[in-house]
Amino acid sequence: xDGPLRPTKRPRLALFELASCAGCQLQILNxxxxxxxxxxxxxxxxxxxxxxxxxxxxxxxxIEGAVTREADETRLRAIRERAPLVITLGACAHPVxxxxxxxxxxSEEPGRLVYGDAAGYFPSTLARPVDAIIPVDAxxxxxxxxxxxxLSVVTALxxxxxxxxxxxxxxxxCRLAENPCAFDRGALCLGPVTRAGCGALCPSYGSRCYGCRxxxxxxxxxxxEALLEKNGLNAEDVLAEYVLYNGYRALGDQALTMEVSR
Amino acid sequence: MSATRTVDVRVDYVSRVEGHGNIVVTxxxxxxxxxxxxxxxxxxxxxxxxxxxxxxxxxxxxxxxxGICSNGHVLAAITAVEDAMGxxxxxxxxxxxxxxxxxxxxxxxxxxxxxxxxxxxxGVGSVVPLVETHPEVxxxxxxxxxxxxxxxxxxxxxxxxxxxxxxxxxxxLPTPEQLRELDRSLAEAQTDLAATIELFAGLELPAFxxxxxxxxxxxxxxxxxxxxxxxxxxxxxxxVRSYREKxxxxxxxxxxxxxxxxxxxxxxxxxxxxxxxGYSRLSEGARQxxxxxxxxxxxxxxxxxxxxxVVETVHCVEEARAVIATLLETGLRSxxxxxxxxxxxxxxxxxxxxxxxxxxxxxxxEGRITDANLIIPTGQNLANLEADMWAFAPYLIPxxxxxxxxTLEMLVRAYDPCISCSTHVIDLTESGKEVQR
Ligand code: SF4
Ligand code: SF4
Ligand code: SF4
Numbered sequence: 001x002d003g004p005l006r007p008t009k010r011p012r013l014a015l016f017e018l019a020s021c022a023g024c025q026l027q028i029l030n031x032x033x034x035x036x037x038x039x040x041x042x043x044x045x046x047x048x049x050x051x052x053x054x055x056x057x058x059x060x061x062x063i064e065g066a067v068t069r070e071a072d073e074t075r076l077r078a079i080r081e082r083a084p085l086v087i088t089l090g091a092c093a094h095p096v097x098x099x100x101x102x103x104x105x106x107s108e109e110p111g112r113l114v115y116g117d118a119a120g121y122f123p124s125t126l127a128r129p130v131d132a133i134i135p136v137d138a139x140x141x142x143x144x145x146x147x148x149x150x151l152s153v154v155t156a157l158x159x160x161x162x163x164x165x166x167x168x169x170x171x172x173x174c175r176l177a178e179n180p181c182a183f184d185r186g187a188l189c190l191g192p193v194t195r196a197g198c199g200a201l202c203p204s205y206g207s208r209c210y211g212c213r214x215x216x217x218x219x220x221x222x223x224x225e226a227l228l229e230k231n232g233l234n235a236e237d238v239l240a241e242y243v244l245y246n247g248y249r250a251l252g253d254q255a256l257t258m259e260v261s262r
Numbered sequence: 263m264s265a266t267r268t269v270d271v272r273v274d275y276v277s278r279v280e281g282h283g284n285i286v287v288t289x290x291x292x293x294x295x296x297x298x299x300x301x302x303x304x305x306x307x308x309x310x311x312x313x314x315x316x317x318x319x320x321x322x323x324x325x326x327x328x329g330i331c332s333n334g335h336v337l338a339a340i341t342a343v344e345d346a347m348g349x350x351x352x353x354x355x356x357x358x359x360x361x362x363x364x365x366x367x368x369x370x371x372x373x374x375x376x377x378x379x380x381x382x383x384x385g386v387g388s389v390v391p392l393v394e395t396h397p398e399v400x401x402x403x404x405x406x407x408x409x410x411x412x413x414x415x416x417x418x419x420x421x422x423x424x425x426x427x428x429x430x431x432x433x434x435l436p437t438p439e440q441l442r443e444l445d446r447s448l449a450e451a452q453t454d455l456a457a458t459i460e461l462f463a464g465l466e467l468p469a470f471x472x473x474x475x476x477x478x479x480x481x482x483x484x485x486x487x488x489x490x491x492x493x494x495x496x497x498x499x500x501x502v503r504s505y506r507e508k509x510x511x512x513x514x515x516x517x518x519x520x521x522x523x524x525x526x527x528x529x530x531x532x533x534x535x536x537x538x539x540g541y542s543r544l545s546e547g548a549r550q551x552x553x554x555x556x557x558x559x560x561x562x563x564x565x566x567x568x569x570x571x572v573v574e575t576v577h578c579v580e581e582a583r584a585v586i587a588t589l590l591e592t593g594l595r596s597x598x599x600x601x602x603x604x605x606x607x608x609x610x611x612x613x614x615x616x617x618x619x620x621x622x623x624x625x626x627x628e629g630r631i632t633d634a635n636l637i638i639p640t641g642q643n644l645a646n647l648e649a650d651m652w653a654f655a656p657y658l659i660p661x662x663x664x665x666x667x668x669t670l671e672m673l674v675r676a677y678d679p680c681i682s683c684s685t686h687v688i689d690l691t692e693s694g695k696e697v698q699r
Contacts, residue, residue, distance in 0.1 A: 035392055104314075144423055
């Protein structure tokens with residue numbers, strides 16, 4: 001959905017937090033070299049963690065975090081009504097990120113485990129991505145978002161361009177970086193099906209891709225299947241990894257209560 | 263006869279703290295009736311989410327509790343899993359882990375002191391107006407914050423949610439060039455640190471004192487960020503493995519974060535607790551900073567938690583330089599971590615920016631997590647924060663609602679609470695049932 005951006009000298013940004021670790025908003029504050037300029041280009045009218053003043057009029061709503069409560073849904077709808085543009089920040093908001101792991105357990109079970117008989121005080125629902133509730137104009141992927149990608153998305157929107165986010169899989173960047181492939185040491189890597197843009201960070205650090213940037217637009221399914229077969233891995237092994245960041249889609253509605261991880 | 267005068271202080275969603283918390287104080291005829299710090303963040307259920315996951319994902323998953331103390335969770339998870347599986351990290355690994363932790367402590371402390379606390383003293387609502395009025399202060403804050411992130415970047419691969427520290431060691435080591443460059447940045451920070459000490463020494467903090475118990479980790483070797491023993495300012499030590507005997511959790515209805523108490527009741531953890539307990543082991547520059555900041559123990563003014571963070575920032579910069587010198591001198595050896603799963607139960611405690619963080623895991627023969635317990639610093643501090651509010655409110659109420667409100671908000675901020683962190687605190691037993699301890 002293309003929202004009309006109000007023509008203005010300084011677009012007003014509002015940042016809202018749902019169930020998240022605040023790491024994505026921290027990445028905005030981590031733009032140390034750019035922050036002073038950024039604050040001249042845009043105005044943050046709502047950023048609870050950094051600013052006391054609040055404003056109710058904004059041009060771009062940035063949403064961090066997964067939807068886990070009914071109250072979140074109401075809040076999101078109200079934000080959507082006000083904001084010409086809604087952008088999600090990070091994996092929690094899309095495709096659901098680590099909060100989605102909760103979905104692998106019965107939705108009442110975690111609450112009972114955590115708070116015992118007091119669980120009724122703190123109602124919680126399945127973890128869902130923001131676009132399961134309201135239309136979203138752009139997703140900035142990652143766990144956390146990369147500050148350069150954040151700045152390039154904001155800049156693109158300021159000049160009326162669509163944000164440039166790759167659709168090809170992490171493997172493309174990984175091969176360019178000439179990393180040894182995780183599959184060669186028998187590990188399962190989600191690089192072939194995950195959206196690039198991180199520079200294949202985790203494989204470059206001797207680890208493997210966990211899928212934090214969500215599914216690629218053009219995943220390399222056939223090579224993925226070949227790699228799995230060669231390593232004696234099956235769909236269940238993939239699912240167990242996939243639910244780490246993609247626990248909303250991976251499970252589908254009726255499978256949500258099953259214990260995938262066992 | 264005067265009519266009943268009711269004063270309600272209510273701050274919904276205290277700003278410039280991490281997460282969502284409300285202050286509620288009710289007073290009738292000057293008598294404080296009720297004090298609550300309500301935590302209404304969505305519960306997060308991390309312990310339940312960990313069950314069934316492979317042991318090596320404990321750091322990855324728990325670091326997503328909090329982006330600000332991400333490395334702290336990574337290191338507590340690693341320490342606990344290594345304890346469970348009988349893995350002893352190398353000296354090189356421990357040095358790199360210190361750097362990773364100190365980088366985060368520097369960035370978190372600078373963020374808190376400059377971005378979250380300082381605006382109150384400049385009479386503004388955020389750091390944004392200071393960009394116009396005090397650009398040099400903002401730029402200094404950003405440089406120091408960047409320095410902390412730079413350390414995390416070099417050692418962990420990125421500033422938030424590092425990608426190289428794992429069970430048994432590091433999957434990639436920094437190069438000597440990176441370490442030398444980092445050391446230059448640390449050396450250059452001296453001027454900014456001196457200016458920071460001067461700035462915070464000049465702030466007039468509310469004069470409020472309430473003696474309490476301070477808990478922090480203890481180590482015979484240094485100012486402890488890692489350790490096997492919990493030290494109490496009221497005397498006595500507790501082994502980390504017996505942390506449940508010292509730090510006891512309970513549910514309160516107005517908070518989705520559990521509260522904690524020791525035998526003596528509410529206690530405090532964090533920078534102020536550490537400086538109170540470990541003053542003599544601070545680096546030399548940090549001790550000088552403590553003198554300049556009027557922070558020689560015992561200090562019982564919770565507002566001084568922020569000044570203690572400034573002292574620790576100086577300490578971490580100095581100590582990081584010493585660690586880098588050691589690493590460069592001995593040379594970095596490749597030690598690829600290759601942990602083999604082993605069944606067991608283990609505990610790890612690390613001093614993170616806001617205080618002592620405990621992780622405990624049970625792991626089965628296949629390396630799956632069967633049970634987890636995490637105790638977060640902010641959860642430990644909530645009862646103490648409320649006790650401070652009870653003690654302070656009677657003095658604030660006569661000053662009028664607005665002043666009382668503002669000062670109580672400053673008190674909350676001084677604790678540097680990380681509220682989203684604290685809202686998943688859970689007590690799982692082997693059977694998966696909650697027990698009241
Ligand atoms: S996407 Fe990752 S970094 Fe961002 S808020 Fe969620 S857990 Fe934190
Ligand atoms: S599968 Fe993973 S490690 Fe292998 S090339 Fe793709 S991204 Fe890199
Ligand atoms: S490699 Fe995968 S898990 Fe790592 S940052 Fe990139 S997308 Fe995320």
